[in-house]
Amino acid sequence: MAPAPSSSWRFRVAALVLLVLAGFVGFPSEVQAQQFVPVGPTALNVDLGSPTFSLRVRLFWTAGSTTIPIPDVDIEWTATSHGGAVTPTLYITPTDSNGEATATFTATAAGRVMIAAATPAGTGLVPVTFTIDISQQTQQFVLEPVGPTELDIDLGTPSFTLRVRLRSASNQPISGASISWSAASAGGAVTPATRTSTTNSNGEATATFTATAAGRVTITATAPADLNANPVTFTIDISQQAQQYLLAPVGPTGLDVDLSAPGFTLQVRLSGSDGAPVSGSDIRWEATHGADLVTPATTSSTTGSTGIAAATFTATGVGAIEIVAVAERGSNRVGYRIVVTDSSTPPPP
Known part of the structure; x- marks a missing residue:
């Protein structure tokens, strides 16, 4: 079986036929050089949100003012990236009965792509170049x-x-x-x-x-x-948590205690940020210094209806004692300093 004629060979046969037809019908002038032109604009803006686009070219002869399409000629399309991307990058489509060839591409990346449409080698026609600027998807x-x-x-x-x-x-x-x-x-x-x-x-x-x-x-x-x-x-x-409760001392925070009357009571008041008393809240008391000079060293009490809680201690030795009151509800601390002396012991000579 003989090989199928190439697109270039078919192009030459078509040209010869057209020349004969031109003489037969009596065109007033010779058939001019074949034309290869774009159909539509050669610069396109494509959005990745609508990435598919088509390009079209036309191949024809001119005889005076008459154009004669050239069908069945393979047009090769080649895409070259200049930052953007399309698929496919190589495409071949034949001209139809109107001498037109169409190629469809899909944009895949933003940037510029140049797409050249070329006739078969040996035709001597300049390729048609399309410039495609691809942008990111328009926000929908x-x-x-x-x-x-x-x-x-x-x-x-x-x-x-x-x-x-x-x-x-x-x-x-x-x-x-x-x-x-x-x-x-x-x-x-x-x-x-x-x-x-x-x-x-x-x-x-x-x-x-x-x-x-x-x-x-x-x-x-x-x-x-x-x-x-x-x-x-x-x-x-x-x-950090804003202070919602305030713990305040009731009475002085500094006391002098003599071992002849070793018992003493400390009081605090717990109130809310609006100043109202807070009842039923546990207050923890702890001797942070001089714990061996007082009993109990730690204890707890509960605020009453007025927000006041009290704790009673007994001094057991001479020296300085520091006691801290802490509320369970994330308030400030209240510190006390108690100085214990023994009046029954005469001062040194």
């Missing part, structure tokens, strides 16, 4: 915060909730989308570190966290990757 969805993106959290009230809204570019809420939340420590800590939530009919999703350590935490909310929506980042500054 928006993820936005609902409320502030910077929060100050106190460890005394450690729970907080963040909220985002997912919408289309035309401002329509997107429901049923999974939002991922991820916390990154910059000194502070929250729990959980990661979680997901789903947007409701308003396009909103919430996530609740609990602060566990003072410092800064950033929490990022991310929509599904195929939506190409921007992430939202929240900055959480976590501080």
